[in-house]
Amino acid sequence: MKNKKFKGISTLTLHTANKENNNSSHTTPIYATSTFTFDTAEEGMERFAGTDKTKLYTRWGNPTFAAAEQTIEALEAHGLTNEKGEPLQLKALLHSSGQAAMSTLFLSNLSAGDTLISHFSLYGGTQELMQKILTEAGIKTILIDVRDSALLKQTIEANKNVKLIHLESPANPTLQCVDIENICKIAHAHGVKVSVDNTVATPYLQQPFALGADFVFHSATKFLNGHGSALNGVLLGKDLEFMKTKVWKWHVLLGGNSNAFDSYLLIQGMKTLEVRMERHCSNTAKVAQFLDKHEAIEKVNYTGLTSHPDHAIASKQMKEHAPLISFELKGGIEAGKKFLDALEVCTRAVSLGTVDTLVSHPASMTHYGIPREERIKYGITDGLIRMSVGIENYEDLEADLAQALSKI
Numbered sequence: 001m002k003n004k005k006f007k008g009i010s011t012l013t014l015h016t017a018n019k020e021n022n023n024s025s026h027t028t029p030i031y032a033t034s035t036f037t038f039d040t041a042e043e044g045m046e047r048f049a050g051t052d053k054t055k056l057y058t059r060w061g062n063p064t065f066a067a068a069e070q071t072i073e074a075l076e077a078h079g080l081t082n083e084k085g086e087p088l089q090l091k092a093l094l095h096s097s098g099q100a101a102m103s104t105l106f107l108s109n110l111s112a113g114d115t116l117i118s119h120f121s122l123y124g125g126t127q128e129l130m131q132k133i134l135t136e137a138g139i140k141t142i143l144i145d146v147r148d149s150a151l152l153k154q155t156i157e158a159n160k161n162v163k164l165i166h167l168e169s170p171a172n173p174t175l176q177c178v179d180i181e182n183i184c185k186i187a188h189a190h191g192v193k194v195s196v197d198n199t200v201a202t203p204y205l206q207q208p209f210a211l212g213a214d215f216v217f218h219s220a221t222k223f224l225n226g227h228g229s230a231l232n233g234v235l236l237g238k239d240l241e242f243m244k245t246k247v248w249k250w251h252v253l254l255g256g257n258s259n260a261f262d263s264y265l266l267i268q269g270m271k272t273l274e275v276r277m278e279r280h281c282s283n284t285a286k287v288a289q290f291l292d293k294h295e296a297i298e299k300v301n302y303t304g305l306t307s308h309p310d311h312a313i314a315s316k317q318m319k320e321h322a323p324l325i326s327f328e329l330k331g332g333i334e335a336g337k338k339f340l341d342a343l344e345v346c347t348r349a350v351s352l353g354t355v356d357t358l359v360s361h362p363a364s365m366t367h368y369g370i371p372r373e374e375r376i377k378y379g380i381t382d383g384l385i386r387m388s389v390g391i392e393n394y395e396d397l398e399a400d401l402a403q404a405l406s407k408i
């Protein structure tokens with residue numbers, strides 16, 4: 001990573017990526033190549049023996065991936081220092097999707113006989129990965145309310161091989177937030193590491209390494225890309241030695257590498273992260289106020305509302321409130337269907353973090369794989385609607401919501 005110091009996030013996302021190329025291309029070139037050439041046998045030997053793994057074979061690394069990784073490292077480390085007061089150095093590994101990055105995270109940190117602690121209301125794919133693949137690999141997952149410090153301590157102590165606590169804050173789609181700093185303190189006192197899914201907040205709103213996290217995860221498919229044009233996942237760690245040895249090895253052997261075109265789209269998308277987030281956040285605050293006052297709405301989940309149970313912790317650990325909300329219509333599932341069908345500006349689609357507003361129904365879409373009783377327990381009720389608020393002009397969003405609500 002280049003050691004350039006930038007005061008602001010936009011300058012950083014515009015100027016960090018290495019534009020390494022012989023043809024003076026303004027944007028980072030798309031290195032669409034599986035392998036890299038050596039002029040001599042000697043050069044090949046030297047490259048294999050060296051620490052730069054970006055010019056050997058693309059499953060091991062690629063200059064386009066490296067440029068995306070450098071920008072994400074700079075974003076998550078922006079303004080932070082290590083214990084010695086030096087600028088924090090991170091290692092990011094770009095993957096083909098969030099799920100691929102999550103697989104590397106779990107499998108490089110946990111093995112048969114180990115225990116993972118996490119909480120309710122996780123992204124559906126994360127919970128299924130834990131319950132299906134990790135369980136078959138002999139890794140036990142315990143889901144508890146990690147906001148309860150006494151319960152967390154007791155669970156760590158009652159299970160000998162607890163190696164990792166995985167957090168998602170804010171969580172998708174209930175917007176539950178957990179106190180990352182407090183949980184890291186408890187975990188570290190017991191020799192347990194902590195990983196944080198920072199997809200919904202993005203480094204613009206929250207930097208988990210500042211709160212003590214050991215690993216940060218992103219589905220870069222969402223706000224980091226911002227345009228819904230590609231899938232990517234990223235795993236970052238601050239233990240550089242561990243990241244460059246075991247975690248890198250597991251990443252390479254599991255084969256979850258990205259590709260040059262999707263990495264290029266991610267690099268382009270990240271350039272506008274800050275300006276997009278400013279608009280996403282201000283629109284969301286207004287949408288939440290509008291929905292909260294509407295007579296057809298039973299309940300709005302948005303951490304910026306004082307009625308949200310985690311409003312205080314969200315306000316403490318995030319710069320602003322994340323641009324994701326969910327809400328319950330008084331008319332339940334039937335009203336939900338009519339509402340979705342009546343939308344004319346908002347896009348009906350799963351996923352989140354795109355420039356346009358996306359509206360989905362978690363119970364029948366993203367959380368379909370989770371048994372009904374279980375998801376209801378986590379707050380994902382039948383009539384819950386999730387909205388990832390885009391950067392449209394606010395007046396158009398409000399008009400669309402008002403007309404759709406009038407039709408239910």
Ligand SMILES: *Cc1c(COP(=O)(O)O)cnc(C)c1O
Nearest residue numbers: 097098099123172199219221232
């Ligand atoms: C989308 C998402 C994932 C999974 O990422 P993919 O890129 O779809 O594989 C994980 N966590 C959260 C919070 C997500 O929104």
